[in-house]
Amino acid sequence: MPNMMSKKLTIGCLLGLLLLSTQCREDPDLVVKVDEYNTANYPANTDQLFNVLIPVYGNVRRNIYGRDLTAKLLYNLDHTSNLAFAGDISWIEAARNNLNTTNAYAADAWTGGYTGIKNANAFMDRLEFYQKTYAKPGEEATLNAMKGEAHFLRALHYFLLINLFGESYLRNGAGGDKMGVPIIRSVAGSLADTQVPRSTVGEVWSYIIADLEEAETLLAGKVWPAAERGRVNEWAVKTLLGKSYVFTEDWEQARTKLREVIDRGGKRLMPFPKYRNAFNGDPANEYNEESIFEINVERDLEFPTGDVRNQSTLIGLVIAPSYLGANGTEESAAALGFGNEFVHDKNLLRYGFKQPLWTLVDNPKYTGRNPSALNPARIIDPEYKKESLRLRTEKAVDPRLYVAALQPWVDSVSTDGGKTWVPVARYKEIPVAERRQYYGWSFHKFATLDYAVNGFYRRNDASNQYVLRLADVYLLYAEANARTGNDALALEYINKVKRRAYSYPVDAPSPVDYPSLTAPTNASDPVLGNNPLRYERWAELFGEAHWWFDVCRWRIGRQEADYYQTTVAGGNIQWDDNKSYVLPIPSTEINTNSAIAGQQNPGY
């Protein structure tokens, strides 16, 4: 075999060169990403832990109160708005109260709710890790407070989910065994963990109340410094707890808890002039004496719409006010954003505004050429405007109407940051041929009034979102008393809210007091006409994402649909008592969660 050795035996390794520059590397056991935080060492201090709590708050602003749930879904379900934009089936379905399982806004509410819950659970997970790994003596109070915040915020998300998607409300002690929503107790660690069936309505409410009770203990006595005054405190917890008791018709506990907030929470109703401008981003009026929990919204020019660091909302985009167009006619009206929906005309009537539709007359000051928003050829009948202003100043119409809405030709908005103000116009999205059939008032509450938000920085509202405020507490407390036979106390708290609206001292009898719980209100319809409690909840909290839940728990949807009747984009409301009170479980959830198969809500 001698010649074998001479055969081709080659070493293909570029040994000399390569072995100098590389060497065979040992197997790493677990590689970690060095450019992201990972669960092996994060968070390492309380500041980092706080950063994990932030997304729960951020979710309340961005995914809950930021647009879709409120302006797109709730405003249409409860007809706060009249949808004029006809290009989105999901939106139209909401306006008609007849949704499909594929409805985008029902799905956004579901997704938004559960994203907040995941964020809260992620915080709980990291808190536990931190306590085991890095916690130092003396940090307990800080950790407890943050844990309390997470419990509250998780409860808030479940509160919204159960009221939107639960098969039934708890009424007269019944309904607890109906289908609720899935309870996600911790961040899913595997695929199997994501397959969760619906718990019962009763179980979900128990979970909410347990979370709130835990938060109440953990946050007892906690006072935040001024720069952090938007964080949850025990009064926010007690308020949501009291409200939960009202929603579950546990009237005795509701009275006790809400009374505690009223007596010891240190809150009082803000005076009307402040209330008038408390919903439009004026920092002087935010976190006021009445606010119990609000989410800070910041006009943010540093990070644009799509950046997760942006601290604004998108509500202003869809409820953007309309103003007289370039040639000064109502037909050419433009909006300070997309401008998709306006205040439903029937709401003006409810507030007591009974002037007929206006007519236009020649403008005596018209220069004869170059018509514009500031130099219109035709204007509202001056007599009509005079009467409108009289109704307003003499409070012949509920003053809260003007907090809620902007009257065409009477109120004005600015497109240039407040340098020039132009008259509000009949809503621009109403088809021109029909526009004059409508009042078409624009939104004032939560609207951005001084510039157009549909540019590059469109997520740029400044208006804080109130989640809980004392007027809500007063009215819940009134309801709990009315339902337990304490009519006098109920009436007093309803009247307190009304007195503020009419600028009377809150705690003393006033000429505008309702004499009884069945006294006439500004509204003349069967739902609110002789029901001060309902009227005040509707009028006081207009546009603040409360009314839909009241409609559902009082089961007045049929009557409400009969009152509002129709919408611009969707035509007649298609109310169905067996369907419309409850949103569909989104098809995307049904398609991916095998445990929820067969648990769709009735009617879908």
Added chain:
Amino acid sequence: MDEDRNNIFRDRFDFGQVKSPEQPGKQSASSRQLLHNSVLSYAQSFGQHNLKALAGYEQITTRRSSVNGIQTAVALEPSYSFFPTSASTSIVSGNVDDNGFLKSYFGRINYDFAGKYLFTASVRRDANFQKFGPGNQYGLFPSASVGWRVSDESFFSPLQVVLSSFKLRASYGLLGNDNIDSYLFLSTYDMVSAQNFSPGGPRNLGFSQKSIPNQNIRWETVYEGNVGIDAELLQGKVYLTADWYDKTTRDMLYNLPIPNSAGFSGPNVTTRFTTNIGSVRNRGLEMLLGYRDKLRSLNYDISFTGAFNRNKVLNLDNINENPINAGDNGFGYGVMSRQNISRTQAGLPFGQFFGYRALGIYQTDDEAAAGPQFAGKKARAGDLIFEDANQDGQLNADDRVFMGNPNPLFVYGFNLSLNWKGFDLQALFNGVAGVDLFNGVSPYTSYLFGDGNTSRDVFGASFLGDNGLTDQPRLGYLDTDANGNVRFQNDPNGNYTQVNSYFVEKGGYLKLKNLQLGYNLPARWLSFLHLRESRIFLMGNNLLAFTKYSGVDPEIGGGVTNRGIDRPIRYPQVRTYSLGLNLGF
């Protein structure tokens, strides 16, 4: 080494409250890869025994680094330079990742006896440390093949006249796949939001978990067996290749959508969980049959290819046998939004269309009123008749059925090649048969959506304008609302907005993919022009298509679970003509 750099400039703007100074941005990303490869090879012949062997080791380490920066209110004339003023703010981000690490050990032996009996065996052991976690990093992938040139045997010589060449082959082997994102086994916290707690207060950044880690994720392995023949008849005039294969993919990697209730999705985002879902089998037969010959100065070669494939999901055992819903024709505006079109279920081929079966169109209101209804909806004449599959008297999601298979039964092609003197002509046809497509564009073109966008297809709808009943379902109806305004009630029966079989079409086609006519200049002209070669040609791609499919193009791909769905945002194949001249000096 790989470098990628960009400069971006956004000019200043001022719309009153909304304004921004000019803002140059710079992005730079680099990656460095170090490859270490050592191979030991050996070859030896012992008489008619030929042996080759090879063994090796390979490692690839990858390092990536990137930086993005923007600076506002730069000084000097606006440029891509960062030259700050006191009004400037700068935002910088960047990251580094040194973890890319792949390792492979491999070996192979080739043996043959007299070129008649062939044998190959190989094995490789691969590890990917960036994609798989502890315990799952390595995968072992052996394979072997045998071949027999039957026509080289002495006993075969009498047959040589007819069958000039004949070979039998068989192989079986494993192949690994790690084509997934990195770090799926890790739980990380990413920036997801920000919040402050007083007007103008400091912005606190928020970090949260963005995905569910999958500690068990491992290599996908394809087990492939193959038996084949290669043959030539009549001195090579007829040539034939045939293969039967069985390809079973185990631990198949898939991006599974997870429920929104898990909380990992933002609005309009479906979060996915990449995991090994189960096993799928592809079995089929592939054939090539050709004939080449010469007729005086005309050379011709004509061949035919055909492939049958059957795929079947054997199990989805790693996801509790839950079906996978996938695929959409998404373009927004509520047209079939948030609905899946395909369903993958064990025992069936991948990605079957799944929805309501449309049995026809209701001819009269009476007929419609008597049919099954969706809750809150009322069918009328002109609406699709949806099948009440479970016969419970009403329509709901439980009535959806499998309604089409997007996996072609048969894929075929013809290739024609002619040569005559200086001219040459080539034509390539291909086609598929036995396939269903979901025409997801039709709901948009034949229905009203969005802010008024629509196509003329709507004019064919039943009861639109002066139309009576047509073969297109009605779009909706006009209704007078409480204010006396006429309102269009769009699609009350869900004809166009629910996934249904009305949009499932036969998708078979035959296409002339390529036709080429060329001419080579004769040699005597070439020498005159001092050229080595010269060819002028005319070529066309996608010249002809024969299909019954009503959409733009039936050649629709897609992933394994969402094949065959036509979508508005899909570009059709382009038809190109080219005229060319090749010159060789």
